[in-house]
Amino acid sequence: MPLKVWMNGKLYDRAEAKISVYDHGLLYGDGVFEGIRVYDGKIFRGEQHIDRLFNSAKAIALQIPLGREELMEAFLETLQVNKLKDAYIRVVVTRGVGTLGLDANKCHEPQVIIITDSIALYPQDYYEKGLELVTVSTVRTPHNVLSPKIKSLNYLNNILAKIEAQQAGVIEAIMLNKDGFVAECTGDNIFAVAKGRLVTPPPDAGILEGITRQVVMELAEKDGITVLEQQLTRFDFYVAQECFLTGTAAEIIPVVRIDSRQIGEGVPGPTTLRLLEMFREETRSNP
Ligand code: PMP
Numbered sequence: 611m612p613l614k615v616w617m618n619g620k621l622y623d624r625a626e627a628k629i630s631v632y633d634h635g636l637l638y639g640d641g642v643f644e645g646i647r648v649y650d651g652k653i654f655r656g657e658q659h660i661d662r663l664f665n666s667a668k669a670i671a672l673q674i675p676l677g678r679e680e681l682m683e684a685f686l687e688t689l690q691v692n693k694l695k696d697a698y699i700r701v702v703v704t705r706g707v708g709t710l711g712l713d714a715n716k717c718h719e720p721q722v723i724i725i726t727d728s729i730a731l732y733p734q735d736y737y738e739k740g741l742e743l744v745t746v747s748t749v750r751t752p753h754n755v756l757s758p759k760i761k762s763l764n765y766l767n768n769i770l771a772k773i774e775a776q777q778a779g780v781i782e783a784i785m786l787n788k789d790g791f792v793a794e795c796t797g798d799n800i801f802a803v804a805k806g807r808l809v810t811p812p813p814d815a816g817i818l819e820g821i822t823r824q825v826v827m828e829l830a831e832k833d834g835i836t837v838l839e840q841q842l843t844r845f846d847f848y849v850a851q852e853c854f855l856t857g858t859a860a861e862i863i864p865v866v867r868i869d870s871r872q873i874g875e876g877v878p879g880p881t882t883l884r885l886l887e888m889f890r891e892e893t894r895s896n897p
């Protein structure tokens with residue numbers, strides 16, 4: 611049975627779930643989205659994802675034509691018809707159909723789309739051996755250009771950074787902010803373990819405030835690990851004992867090489883592995 615996609619209150623077969631070529635989501639990347647995990651039928655940190663979606667929409671002056679609870683019900687309905695228990699939810703809200711001009715006021719019906727699918731992870735090998743990263747020249751969009759806190763449909767900044775990484779023969783990139791401090795990776799937040807403490811760039815560094823990042827900070831604190839949000843440079847990562855990335859799809863993925871420098875022992879470190887274990891417990895027992 612083909613997967614069903616929820617669109618504006620109705621369910622469509624995947625091949626029939628279509629939007630207009632005049633939708634400003636397509637024409638201008640004008641819209642917002644979220645990626646959410648479902649573990650054993652339970653939506654992980656669903657409220658936080660919905661909050662971030664509504665905040666992203668508010669920031670681009672887009673009115674989501676649905677309440678928070680209705681949206682949560684629509685997620686559950688879509689998961690249920692597709693009989694998915696361990697899944698990924700992609701919710702997209704576009705500005706809707708407009709003219710060929712930029713005028714958002716001419717778009718009267720925002721489109722709400724919910725896709726549920728099985729989850730595509732990084733290959734298992736990367737979790738065991740760790741990732742290699744390179745720093746790229748594409749600068750993370752500054753707050754005064756387009757806030758990285760908005761999870762918008764315009765991901766070209768991140769895509770161009772990823773293309774640069776791929777050209778260098780690796781799959782993920784470190785993006786710096788306009789002041790040269792480390793911001794984040796193209797679709798994940800970044801952490802280092804230095805002097806036994808967990809450090810990560812602060813929201814002011816120009817990052818998407820990841821929900822997995824938040825979960826990992828909470829787990830570390832629960833385990834007695836000091837967590838610091840501070841401005842970090844590439845140097846701080848080169849000399850760190852450990853490094854890892856966090857994201858909804860990736861969960862926690864170890865990093866063992868950055869810009870040709872080995873990080874720590876060159877294998878996933880004990881703090882990373884401990885947090886990964888705690889994260890797995892948390893996601894499997896989440897109410
Ligand atoms: N940064 C960026 C740019 C992202 O797109 C994402 C989400 N894939 C993250 C960080 C991680 O956020 P979360 O943990 O909420 O998935």
